[in-house]
Amino acid sequence: MYEANSIFDWHRRGFEALNSYWETLDQLEQAVKDVSDADLGFVEDQLDSVLETIDAFEPTVSVIGQVKAGKSTLLNALIGKPGMLPSDVNPWTSVITALHLNARHRPMDTRALFRFFDRHEWDRLVATGGRLGEMANRAGFETEAESVRKQVTAMRDATEARLGEQFEDLLGTSRAFPTLDKAVLDQYICYGDPDDLAEGAIEGTYADLTKSADLYLDLPHLPRGLCLRDTPGVNDTFMMREQITLNAIGDSRACIVVLSAHQALTTMDLALLRIICAIDAREVVIFVNRIDELEDPRGAQAAIRNSIRKTLGRMGLGEEIEILFGSGYWANCAMGDVSEMAPASRAALEKMTGTTPSSETELRQRAMEASGIGALMQAVVSRIVEGPGQAVLGDVQDELERIIERAETVDSVARVADPSTILSESKLMLRLAEIEEEAVSAFNNEAAGLRAELRERLDRAQEQFVASALEALQSHIDTYGEIGAWTHDPTALRMAMKTAFASNCARLRRKGESALDMVSDGIDSFLAAEFGVIREADVSRFPEQPQHRAPTVLARMITLDMQGAWWRRYWRFNRKGAAQARYREVIIAETTPLIEDLMTEYFDPAIARSREIVERFAFDQGQFCKAVRERCLSGASGHDKERLSA
Ligand SMILES: Nc1nc2c(ncn2[C@@H]2O[C@H](COP(=O)(O)OP(=O)(O)OP(=O)(O)O)[C@@H](O)[C@H]2O)c(=O)[nH]1
Ligand SMILES: [Mg+2]
Known part of the structure; x- marks a missing residue:
């Protein structure tokens, strides 16, 4: 049966x-917890943040x-x-x-x-009548825009009526x-x-x-x-x-x-x-x-x-x-x-x-x-x-190794030749801040350069696309005269924008890596100079720079994608010069928001994420230096200690 x-x-x-994967991650999590239980002091926060990463995955x-x-x-x-x-x-x-x-x-x-829209989201949703209404508006389709608006308004009224008094109460809850x-x-x-x-x-x-x-x-x-x-x-x-x-x-x-x-x-x-x-x-x-x-x-x-x-x-x-x-x-x-x-x-x-x-x-x-x-x-x-x-496993494993290495290095700094030369905490903080500042500002400069360049590439892609669209329009007119309808597939524009975005993101990652390098080098020479600690250089042990998010905004529909009846009518021309100017304007108006969003919703956050990783790394390295200092101090005599912490 x-x-x-x-x-x-x-x-x-x-x-x-x-499930096998989770078992591996579980073991790794246990390993992190075991290290955490060993009470390594200054790396506690870092271990917690690793545990959070696992927990949130x-x-x-x-x-x-x-x-x-x-x-x-x-x-x-x-x-x-x-x-x-x-x-x-x-x-x-x-x-x-x-x-x-x-x-x-x-x-x-x-x-x-269940989460409900808040007032603002709801208003925005119905105000424009969705993208369709927006596009109809832009193209100057009064009647169609009006009809979309009517339907959306009807939907809104129906919703508000159906929910009655509840409607207001539900918003945002x-x-x-x-x-x-x-x-x-x-x-x-x-x-x-x-x-x-x-x-x-x-x-x-x-x-x-x-x-x-x-x-x-x-x-x-x-x-x-x-x-x-x-x-x-x-x-x-x-x-x-x-x-x-x-x-x-x-x-x-x-x-x-x-x-x-x-x-x-x-x-x-x-x-x-x-x-x-x-x-x-x-x-x-x-x-x-x-x-x-x-x-x-x-x-x-x-x-x-x-x-x-x-x-x-x-x-x-x-x-x-x-x-x-x-x-x-x-x-x-x-x-x-x-x-x-x-x-x-x-x-x-x-x-x-x-x-x-x-x-x-x-x-x-x-x-x-x-x-x-x-x-x-x-x-x-x-x-x-x-x-x-695999990415999470790799990150966690690397981070755990780095943490252990840091903890062990601190341990191995058993004694300092002359405790009287140990710098004060405020000096240490100052020096650490300088190292971070140097790396972050270098990164910021590079990132700003990449940003400007991306913007330029996107603008150029847009220009080229407009030119090719108008050229196609011209050749259509040459062949068929000023009758009939014309469309132009915006795929090429999307692909060009995606490529520009992806390549600048890849370069951004490399800039982030260089900044990590700078932090690491700064800390190394600082440790060597102040404490005589020489660390093994292990470049592969840096935190991973983040992968960029897929630029899904590029999938957003634009007028050029429209193939419905009214749009066919729209692309019909009357006078050539006027038509060219109008199409140019509409193509620019339609594609500029894509560029804007790609910059502000995707590239800027990518910069911010890269920078956070650099800052976080600098912070962890700073904690490490502080711990080294503490350890040196605890090896020093009581008298020295009092004097130094003063
Ligand atoms: N014959 C057949 N019918 C299917 C199959 N999958 C779904 N259907 C039927 O197709 C209809 C729509 O299925 P849904 O699963 O609601 O489709 P959906 O993609 O979620 O639809 P939306 O949420 O409206 O976008 C239902 O009547 C299903 O029973 C299938 O593999 N074979
Ligand atoms: Mg469904």
């Missing part, structure tokens, strides 16, 4: 590598895709809880929903936590629930189609106002410390939540891009492609879902794979992106009442596996195999473990 538990073996196996995987690609269904399969996230023909996910699996930290008595209740989830994380809802139904009551949802699941078949995120479809109406989704993706360590099998061959959603372009290809897994809807699920795969590869190739995206096939539906059937599997879907399964299952157990087994869920879990986990997982 089929055992209720055995289906979860798929999860145990699929997520196994992650919760890799996140976002599931993104077009509306109705089957994202929520797929997530339900990944957690082994069919029906948990609302997934239906009707309700659509409207809120970024984080599933925290066996999390280290869970707010007290909380399984579900959050709500926590001690259990995971389906009815609650339905109220917060998805819209229902109001026309389809029964009288008095409560689905989606709070959805418009909800900004994020955090759900906590503690289940033995799931891995520890993983966060899976469901997202609204990328082609969300009005793009109200585009920026929120892009931010969430930017914070993730891996992305599952879900495509619907029957659409994958014909079109690949442009919004998705933009996102894939903006994030690091190594972090992406494409899951071609709904293969149970194909007549020949196995036979069709090669063609779909080739078509996707071709599209990715056109975007300059290579082989690193893994493409998997499967069906969230099959997995959910296998975990639920498998006999309810739709006949067509079952026929596809039999066609794919080439067998007719003789029992329910076998059917379940086949459905799970064919669902591709196992392979998906493994693909995601290996990305997490090999990417951010």
Whole structure:
């Protein structure tokens, strides 16, 4: 007989590598704690900060895709809880929903936590009518802008009316629930189609106002410390939540891009492609879902794979992106009442596996195999473990070694030849401050230079793009005359901006490393001069400079991406000169905010993070010097000590 538990073996196996990883990290954590217990005094803070790093590590995987690609269904399969996230023909996910699996930290008595927009966020959301309204405005589409505004206003009024007096009270607050209740989830994380809802139904009551949802699941078949995120479809109406989704993706360590099998061959959603372009290809897994809807699920795969590869190739995206096939539906059937599997879907399964299952157990087994869920879990986990997982392990290990080395070096400074020459604490502080100041200001200068250069490169990329766009426009006019419509794909601009950003980030890292070098050299010569301590130079032992965040802002939609009816009308020309001037203006107006955001939201924080690491390193090294001084003093006579601390 089929055992209720055995289906979860798929999860145990699929997520196994992650749990092995945690065991390694646990051992390392224990090692840090052991060192901490040894009471090494001055490195206590440093050890605590290492423990904090370990403690806070919760890799996140976002599931993104077009509306109705089957994202929520797929997530339900990944957690082994069919029906948990609302997934239906009707309700659509409207809120970024984080599933925290066996999390280290869970707010007290909380399984579900919903955060609402605050006043400012809400006003901004509805004021512009989302990006769509903004763009319509800019392009001078009065009527369309008005119509978007009307729809958004209607949505706002509906929300405010539905919530009544609660509305004001909810803004900026959050709500926590001690259990995971389906009815609650339905109220917060998805819209229902109001026309389809029964009288008095409560689905989606709070959805418009909800900004994020955090759900906590503690289940033995799931891995520890993983966060899976469901997202609204990328082609969300009005793009109200585009920026929120892009931010969430930017914070993730891996992305599952879900495509619907029957659409994958014909079109690949442009919004998705933009996102894939903006994030690091190594972090992406494409899951071609709904293969149970194909007549020949196995036979069709090669063609779909080739078509996707071709599209990715056109975007300059290579082989690193893994493409998997499967069906969230099959997995959910296998975990639920498998006999309810739709006949067509079952026929596809039999066609794919080439067998007719003789029992329910076998059917379940086949459905799970064919669902591709196992392979998906493994693909995601290996990305997490090999990417951010290894990075954390490496950082922690290095930091621990550095700390031990520091502690031991202090120990080995047993005696100073002439305690009377030990400098006073205030002098020491002054000297340390000088060393830090020197390194930080050198870094600041270099960073400012890189910043200016990046700005220039971005401006140049924009100029070139505008020029090529207008040239394309001209040649269109030469060929077709001043009729018809014209579009220009902004991919080249995005790629140029991404390359400029990535290369300047890489250089920034090197500047950060040089600053660490300066600190280290300064401290070395200081120690040698003042205490006669010679440290082993071990450059590889520096703290890692941070990796930059993926510039997901580049995925933001701009007018040039628009292919709808009104935009076609927009790109139609009348007088050539006037058209050129107008396009130039609109392209500049559309792409300048991307440059601004790339600078202020991405590059400036990257500079700040690099600088923090330098400062932190200087601080730790300072603590070390102080400890050396203390040790020297304690080796000195009581008389000297009094004199020196005076
Ligand atoms: N046949 C089949 N149907 C599926 C599959 N995955 C999802 N569906 C169905 O497709 C519909 C939409 O599924 P969801 O999981 O809600 O899709 P989604 O991508 O989360 O949709 P949004 O949140 O609206 O963007 C539901 O009726 C699912 O039952 C699949 O693999 N095969
Ligand atoms: Mg969904």
